[in-house]
Amino acid sequence: MHAIVMSMGNELTSGQTVDTNSAWLSRQLAALGISVRRHITVADELDVIRAALDAAARDADVVLTTGGIGPTEDDLTRHALAAAMGVGLEFHAPSLEHIREFFARRSRDMPEANRIQAMFPAGSTPIENICGTAPGIQAKLHQADVFVMPGVPREMRVMFERSVAPLLAGRGAGVILMRTVHTFGAGESDVGTTIRDLMRRGRNPTVGTTAQQTIIGVRIQAAGRDFAEARRLLDADTAELRRRLGDLVFGEDDETLADAVGAQLLRTGQTVATAESCTGGLIAKSLTDVSGSSAYFLSGLVTYSNEAKVRLLAVPEALILEHGAVSAPVAEAMAVGGRRLFGADCALSTTGIAGPTGGTATKPVGLVFFGLAHAGGCEVHERRFGSELTRKEIRDRARKFALNLLRLRLLHASSA
Amino acid sequence: MHAIVMSMGNELTSGQTVDTNSAWLSRQLAALGISVRRHITVADELDVIRAALDAAARDADVVLTTGGIGPTEDDLTRHALAAAMGVGLEFHAPSLEHIREFFARRSRDMPEANRIQAMFPAGSTPIENICGTAPGIQAKLHQADVFVMPGVPREMRVMFERSVAPLLAGRGAGVILMRTVHTFGAGESDVGTTIRDLMRRGRNPTVGTTAQQTIIGVRIQAAGRDFAEARRLLDADTAELRRRLGDLVFGEDDETLADAVGAQLLRTGQTVATAESCTGGLIAKSLTDVSGSSAYFLSGLVTYSNEAKVRLLAVPEALILEHGAVSAPVAEAMAVGGRRLFGADCALSTTGIAGPTGGTATKPVGLVFFGLAHAGGCEVHERRFGSELTRKEIRDRARKFALNLLRLRLLHASSA
Numbered sequence: 001m002h003a004i005v006m007s008m009g010n011e012l013t014s015g016q017t018v019d020t021n022s023a024w025l026s027r028q029l030a031a032l033g034i035s036v037r038r039h040i041t042v043a044d045e046l047d048v049i050r051a052a053l054d055a056a057a058r059d060a061d062v063v064l065t066t067g068g069i070g071p072t073e074d075d076l077t078r079h080a081l082a083a084a085m086g087v088g089l090e091f092h093a094p095s096l097e098h099i100r101e102f103f104a105r106r107s108r109d110m111p112e113a114n115r116i117q118a119m120f121p122a123g124s125t126p127i128e129n130i131c132g133t134a135p136g137i138q139a140k141l142h143q144a145d146v147f148v149m150p151g152v153p154r155e156m157r158v159m160f161e162r163s164v165a166p167l168l169a170g171r172g173a174g175v176i177l178m179r180t181v182h183t184f185g186a187g188e189s190d191v192g193t194t195i196r197d198l199m200r201r202g203r204n205p206t207v208g209t210t211a212q213q214t215i216i217g218v219r220i221q222a223a224g225r226d227f228a229e230a231r232r233l234l235d236a237d238t239a240e241l242r243r244r245l246g247d248l249v250f251g252e253d254d255e256t257l258a259d260a261v262g263a264q265l266l267r268t269g270q271t272v273a274t275a276e277s278c279t280g281g282l283i284a285k286s287l288t289d290v291s292g293s294s295a296y297f298l299s300g301l302v303t304y305s306n307e308a309k310v311r312l313l314a315v316p317e318a319l320i321l322e323h324g325a326v327s328a329p330v331a332e333a334m335a336v337g338g339r340r341l342f343g344a345d346c347a348l349s350t351t352g353i354a355g356p357t358g359g360t361a362t363k364p365v366g367l368v369f370f371g372l373a374h375a376g377g378c379e380v381h382e383r384r385f386g387s388e389l390t391r392k393e394i395r396d397r398a399r400k401f402a403l404n405l406l407r408l409r410l411l412h413a414s415s416a
Numbered sequence: 417m418h419a420i421v422m423s424m425g426n427e428l429t430s431g432q433t434v435d436t437n438s439a440w441l442s443r444q445l446a447a448l449g450i451s452v453r454r455h456i457t458v459a460d461e462l463d464v465i466r467a468a469l470d471a472a473a474r475d476a477d478v479v480l481t482t483g484g485i486g487p488t489e490d491d492l493t494r495h496a497l498a499a500a501m502g503v504g505l506e507f508h509a510p511s512l513e514h515i516r517e518f519f520a521r522r523s524r525d526m527p528e529a530n531r532i533q534a535m536f537p538a539g540s541t542p543i544e545n546i547c548g549t550a551p552g553i554q555a556k557l558h559q560a561d562v563f564v565m566p567g568v569p570r571e572m573r574v575m576f577e578r579s580v581a582p583l584l585a586g587r588g589a590g591v592i593l594m595r596t597v598h599t600f601g602a603g604e605s606d607v608g609t610t611i612r613d614l615m616r617r618g619r620n621p622t623v624g625t626t627a628q629q630t631i632i633g634v635r636i637q638a639a640g641r642d643f644a645e646a647r648r649l650l651d652a653d654t655a656e657l658r659r660r661l662g663d664l665v666f667g668e669d670d671e672t673l674a675d676a677v678g679a680q681l682l683r684t685g686q687t688v689a690t691a692e693s694c695t696g697g698l699i700a701k702s703l704t705d706v707s708g709s710s711a712y713f714l715s716g717l718v719t720y721s722n723e724a725k726v727r728l729l730a731v732p733e734a735l736i737l738e739h740g741a742v743s744a745p746v747a748e749a750m751a752v753g754g755r756r757l758f759g760a761d762c763a764l765s766t767t768g769i770a771g772p773t774g775g776t777a778t779k780p781v782g783l784v785f786f787g788l789a790h791a792g793g794c795e796v797h798e799r800r801f802g803s804e805l806t807r808k809e810i811r812d813r814a815r816k817f818a819l820n821l822l823r824l825r826l827l828h829a830s831s832a
Contacts, residue, residue: 014442014446014452015438015441015444015446017626018434018439019438020434022435022457023435025431026429027432028431035459037459038429038458039428039456039457040454040455040456040457041438041454041455041456042453043453048454074617178430178432201489210433219432221430274718276697280700280701280703280709280713281692281698281699282697283697284696285698289808291773291807292773293696294720299724300716301716302715302716304710304713304714304715308714312715342724356707357707357708391705392705395705
């Protein structure tokens with residue numbers, strides 16, 4: 001059972017938009033045990049789309065397409081599919097009614113242009129679109145089942161989950177489940193060495209590492225005859241990975257470092273505050289990305305100026321004069337001062353040089369000091385993120401390092 | 417002059433990684449006047465890659481590929497290219513030397529596995545990789561020029577700009593230049609109506625709108641016989657768009673709202689501070705994303721708790737009791753208090769319900785109040801972002817709305 005995923009549009013072939021639909025669909029197909037052999041992206045040209053559909057349908061059991069079914073002149077997928085099938089377009093009254101209602105609910109008349117969206121290749125079946133005007137199309141081309149879906153990601157996803165996935169379920173070779181276990185604090189090669197035997201080719205589940213901006217993920221892909229078997233294999237590898245990687249593991253799949261920190265704060269009943277310089281609010285933003293964070297995040301202060309560090313955080317002016325604002329003593333004083341100012345159980349601070357300007361020989365771009373104040377005192381850390389990194393990368397790495405400091409402290413505090 | 421862009425890798429066909437290389441390369445090719453007919457992504461299977469290379473080289477003048485030239489067993493692009501060319505692999509001593517040096521500079525021995533990266537299809541030419549171990553490959557297949565590049569985006573981009581683009585320059589049909597003019601404050605249909613005549617099909621430049629999370633972009637693509645002509649057309653349309661869209665326009669291409677605000681602050685010599693509740697540091701983070709922002713960004717405070725609003729920002733407790741923390745009077749008091757606390761020329765505040773929980777019938781999820789305090793007083797705004805939006809979307813829209821308030825104020829202040 002092989003699939004080919006196609007996407008249509010000049011905005012894709014010209015590079016103005018990055019196609020995320022094909023990756024999303026491939027993950028859904030994998031979960032159904034259907035492997036994807038190719039992605040194809042084609043420009044809005046009738047002959048090019050027709051030829052690509054024809055070739056794909058000769059080479060795969062299932063062809064999924066996104067894009068090119070809107071109401072404008074450059075939306076050609078329905079015409080190309082009809083041409084590949086050697087049929088004409090036929091009018092489908094219920095679809096037109098659905099489109100009219102879509103506009104009526106928005107108190108608008110249906111533009112004449114949208115009428116084309118109620119036309120379908122003869123012999124094909126419309127697929128309802130509950131999020132937009134464009135119905136999808138289900139058709140048979142050669143031996144392949146072709147599913148034509150909208151290009152708008154949200155409409156496409158709802159349509160796939162609601163109408164296409166149920167038709168494909170059970171047709172794949174068993175079930176493939178995927179999970180990514182996220183780690184922070186070790187490099188990719190160190191993580192890889194720890195789990196090398198699990199990564200050997202030909203093993204099921206397949207296990208591989210992936211590095212994304214200093215977060216090392218371990219991807220597990222388990223194939224089973226049914227859901228239960230795939231799930232059992234996936235869970236067993238997850239448990240083994242967690243056992244070997246220990247505290248490096250902070251979450252799975254969509255879980256972020258901020259989620260992990262939030263969970264630890266909730267579990268231990270502690271509160272947190274921030275006092276940021278070089279990260280400029282990024283740590284506070286990250287902590288409050290999490291829904292329900294008001295239960296543990298009290299307040300945050302961004303002090304770019306020395307004056308604010310002294311006046312609000314009670315950093316001794318002499319400390320700044322002696323060591324400079326970017327220094328371990330100032331990071332410590334900021335964290336302690338922030339903890340006191342906000343009455344939090346713990347407080348994170350950062351002071352550093354995010355660049356691209358402001359670096360010196362002794363304090364280069366990328367140098368960041370961190371403070372973590374808590375009931376038992378204050379820990380201070382120094383990191384030198386490479387000066388070849390961008391401002392955005394340096395700030396992002398500092399954010400992750402700070403969140404991870406707090407995560408590890410909360411983990412250890414609770415096990416003490 | 418047509419090109420096909422290919423990418424290789426199971427991580428792409430399985431959907432675990434989204435291919436951004438093909439879009440990037442397509443934009444570079446467009447700038448060289450070379451149009452891209454298709455993108456193809458194939459799994460790590462020798463025969464599949466070979467067949468795809470063969471088909472692409474029969475159908476295009478230029479084939480660019482990314483991925484599959486690493487040192488591991490699943491890196492098969494060089495083997496597939498050799499098979500498609502009907503030749504064997506030959507050893508290239510300078511490439512091996514380059515790879516050895518790459519590891520030596522990092523004080524490591526070259527793993528034996530990397531030796532394969534010094535093997536090239538007979539008759540092909542290595543392309544130097546100054547950022548990594550994998551050299552690229554330039555080869556002729558049928559009538560097409562094939563360029564094989566690494567999958568790591570940074571390595572690929574440097575290699576393309578340094579070694580591939582110079583070979584393609586002058587081969588395209590003239591020059592195509594692109595620019596996107598960004599607007600904030602009007603919907604896509606309103607922007608579209610204002611510039612409808614510029615958007616008609618067949619016109620050069622082509623003009624189209626694109627909506628991305630409430631920022632409406634207007635894309636201009638100008639084709640010319642040479643750079644000067646394309647540039648003249650592009651600039652003329654840009655000027656016309658700016659004339660018609662006025663204050664809605666905040667920047668072009670990579671410019672963000674925070675960049676635009678920063679430029680206005682620098683120009684007017686003013687400073688800014690923030691006092692955020694529901695945006696949780698996002699506005700401060702956004703302002704300080706900009707390099708050099710320390711010249712105008714003084715400080716920011718994130719006050720999630722009422723206690724901190726009262727104590728630090730001097731919001732009268734009675735105001736919170738009477739109107740609630742999410743209210744226009746509290747937004748105003750926060751902005752005024754933040755401006756005073758930090759001694760800034762202007763201060764932005766937010767208080768609202770980012771959700772997904774915490775909404776009520778009268779104060780639903782998505783309701784946000786904004787304050788902008790300045791020397792002349794304080795303006796207060798209320799927005800209801802749809803409750804169907806995610807927490808992330810609501811916070812992001814609130815951020816943009818706040819930054820735009822400040823941008824417009826600074827624009828008008830300076831023209832007064």
